[in-house]
Amino acid sequence: MGGFVLRKAGAALIVVFCSSIVVFIGARALPGGPAEALGGENRDPAVVAAIKHAYGLDRPLPVQYVKWITHAVQGDLGLDARQLPVAHTIVTRIPITLELAFLAVLIGTVFGVLTGVIAAVRRGKLSDHAATTSALVGLSVPHFWLGLLMIIVFAVNLQWLPAGGYVPFSQDPIGNLEHMVMPAIVLGTGLSAVLMRQTRSAMLTSLGADYVRTARAKGLSEWSVVGKHALRNSLITVTTVVGLQLGALISGAVITEQIFVIPGFGRLTIEAINERDYTLLQGVVLVAATGYVVVNLLVDVVYSFLNPRIRVSGSATP
Amino acid sequence: MSYVETSAVTINPRARRRRLLRKRFLRRPLAVAGLVVAIGFILMAILAPLIAPYSPSATDFNALLAKPSREHLLGTDELGRDVLSRIIWGSRASIEAGVLATGLAIAVGVPIGIVAGYFRGWPDTVIARLTDVLLAFPFLIVAVGLAAILGPSLTNATIALGIGATPVFIRIARGEALSLREEDYVRAAVANGASDVRIIVRHVVPNMTSTLIVQATIAIPAAIIGEAVLSFLGLGVQPPTPSWGVMLADAQSYLSQAPRLAVYPGLAIFFCSLSFNLLGDGLRDVFDPRTTR
Numbered sequence: 137m138g139g140f141v142l143r144k145a146g147a148a149l150i151v152v153f154c155s156s157i158v159v160f161i162g163a164r165a166l167p168g169g170p171a172e173a174l175g176g177e178n179r180d181p182a183v184v185a186a187i188k189h190a191y192g193l194d195r196p197l198p199v200q201y202v203k204w205i206t207h208a209v210q211g212d213l214g215l216d217a218r219q220l221p222v223a224h225t226i227v228t229r230i231p232i233t234l235e236l237a238f239l240a241v242l243i244g245t246v247f248g249v250l251t252g253v254i255a256a257v258r259r260g261k262l263s264d265h266a267a268t269t270s271a272l273v274g275l276s277v278p279h280f281w282l283g284l285l286m287i288i289v290f291a292v293n294l295q296w297l298p299a300g301g302y303v304p305f306s307q308d309p310i311g312n313l314e315h316m317v318m319p320a321i322v323l324g325t326g327l328s329a330v331l332m333r334q335t336r337s338a339m340l341t342s343l344g345a346d347y348v349r350t351a352r353a354k355g356l357s358e359w360s361v362v363g364k365h366a367l368r369n370s371l372i373t374v375t376t377v378v379g380l381q382l383g384a385l386i387s388g389a390v391i392t393e394q395i396f397v398i399p400g401f402g403r404l405t406i407e408a409i410n411e412r413d414y415t416l417l418q419g420v421v422l423v424a425a426t427g428y429v430v431v432n433l434l435v436d437v438v439y440s441f442l443n444p445r446i447r448v449s450g451s452a453t454p
Numbered sequence: 455m456s457y458v459e460t461s462a463v464t465i466n467p468r469a470r471r472r473r474l475l476r477k478r479f480l481r482r483p484l485a486v487a488g489l490v491v492a493i494g495f496i497l498m499a500i501l502a503p504l505i506a507p508y509s510p511s512a513t514d515f516n517a518l519l520a521k522p523s524r525e526h527l528l529g530t531d532e533l534g535r536d537v538l539s540r541i542i543w544g545s546r547a548s549i550e551a552g553v554l555a556t557g558l559a560i561a562v563g564v565p566i567g568i569v570a571g572y573f574r575g576w577p578d579t580v581i582a583r584l585t586d587v588l589l590a591f592p593f594l595i596v597a598v599g600l601a602a603i604l605g606p607s608l609t610n611a612t613i614a615l616g617i618g619a620t621p622v623f624i625r626i627a628r629g630e631a632l633s634l635r636e637e638d639y640v641r642a643a644v645a646n647g648a649s650d651v652r653i654i655v656r657h658v659v660p661n662m663t664s665t666l667i668v669q670a671t672i673a674i675p676a677a678i679i680g681e682a683v684l685s686f687l688g689l690g691v692q693p694p695t696p697s698w699g700v701m702l703a704d705a706q707s708y709l710s711q712a713p714r715l716a717v718y719p720g721l722a723i724f725f726c727s728l729s730f731n732l733l734g735d736g737l738r739d740v741f742d743p744r745t746t747r
Contacts, residue, residue, distance in 0.1 A: 154584070158591075278727070280702070288713040387592040390594055409598060421599065
């Protein structure tokens, strides 16, 4: 078990290292160049050269990279164009996106697993068709459009919820949830659609398995057959799918935060790109990629706990 | 020759399989509907100049934000431009981005994946690790970043979306090549002295096409939505060129006055991506060897 985790962690570390190089080169490929962006309107070559020297941008790229990455490992991602520490900006923005993502995963999982189980148990019935169709709709609907529609209906017409903005939970818990409910539903839709499909097919498999027939033969109630025996084995699928959907969740957060004017991590990414703030951008993307890899590592580990076969076969093959 | 020629009676096995697949496909009404609607959107994009009632940029200052009427079936926008015509013209950007980005991802990803899976060894290790790195970046972040680097335009958005979709195709082609190279018919070809190129062209590629087609029907709607998102964020199609994403971005300022401006372009994106998803679901069933019907 320990070996399995270590090997996975080692692979993750290599991926993070390689992505840091990609991020570093990518940020330098932005048009205009960092020094010109920092110089603003002042295009005097002497000023640009001075800026380049001050930021070490006149040094060779590998030297710049090593300097950046050694600081980054210690939690220092440099100063952005407004001379604010990038790490601090990211740390203040991340909890907002984490809350949004948490609520979205909560909504998506509860709704997706519930409809998936119902669809599987009532296979071929009306509720199955309703659930399958809504999953297809949930997969095809562009999230940002869903967000606009919800704003039109619930904010503009019914005036039940605010159209956008953010209130910290610590200041006003109810106001916070009022601001978060629409974005969380928008962000959770895709996840719940994917989960519904996967749960349904996993449940159909386990409902046909021998141990479920045995459980029924023992005279267990339908509730305990479905809930305890079939669902528990389908949860492996759920874990994997949630893990795999995290990339989509991060992408979705970018556009959701843009529509609902939520000052989170996703909006920060767009701000960094629009303002050509390369220190900020490379910090943001590095943190996003690292977070994604770390969560995937956690999913792998949780997965191996749920399904011991993975651990065994995982250690047999390199 | 020790065996008896029966070619007069047996049909060519490939043609027989094709006929079986077509029969299975036609038994799935949703998939057929998806195909019809998808072809409809493609025709709409090609024939836009012929079927759009107005020019997409023609402004009518006597009819600003006009409600749907006989002259303007879906009404007009804030500059008095005909919404229906703009949606018809907007399909060009979406279809172009969807099809070309997916084509780019296939053209780049599949050869790389085949090299990795077929030859294995160190190229495989390097390619697999690089794919992991690329997959560590969420699709949209890659596309947004590339669009920012390349500059905002439809071509660059298409390239960005194509590169963003490439790792998945590398992974699929690699996996398929890995398992196909162990097949008996590949061993037989090796024994017959076939070269690697010949084996790849004759045996590996034809046998992974069904998987690639299914993945393409997933990648096309993803790229269509991706184009809309990039254009919505100002990183794709630039106004005044019509695009569904640009139309939605413009509509944001008029959500209370004219919410329909935000409804119609979104419906277009929805039905376009739904049609490809239905088609993909149907094809997946049709190609699945476990399917009996």
